Amino acid sequence: MDFGSYQIFYSTDMGISWTAAGPEQSIERRHEWLGDFNTSLLPSEGNYLIKVTLKDNQTTPVAIDAVVQINVLPAYLSVPEEDSQIRIYPNPASDVVNIDMPEKEISSIRIFSMDGKLVFEELEISDNSASIDISGLKSGMYFLEIAGVSIIRKPIVID
Secondary structure, three states: OEEEEEEEEEEOOOOOOOEEOOOOEEEEEEOOOOOOOOHHHOOOOEEEEEEEEEEOOOOOOOEEEEEEEEEEOOOOOOOOHHHHOOEEEOOOEOOEEEEEOOOOOEOEEEEEEOOOOEEEEEOOOOEOEEEEEOOOOOOEEEEEEEEOOOEEEEEEEEO
């Protein structure tokens, strides 16, 4: 479809009402990437429906809507010092994820899927580094939870 403009809307009430997340953008596209959407335009963290309305540039305008649900997490303005001393590599990974915490001891590692399900757990580590076999996990994004003196959560991608 050729289109001449698009506009992004958001809803916090499951699509009953929609609020514009910015002005209508006039841009000629045909089978091309539209761009990225910056979630900082949304009022706060939480669950949203995002709707992109595309309008064609024909004599009789036609509009097409595409709707997706997203969860906006709180933004972090600074990196805690303990987070800057941890190395997780490779990320993305396919077989093994390595974790190094040179100045702290790791006591346990857990991996959660994006829907919050525990998919991996190793409880007795007592070392400042670990290697995790992730070859049995499906491709996707996960949260790695590393416990020691405190609990650190980091995103990891498995491909």
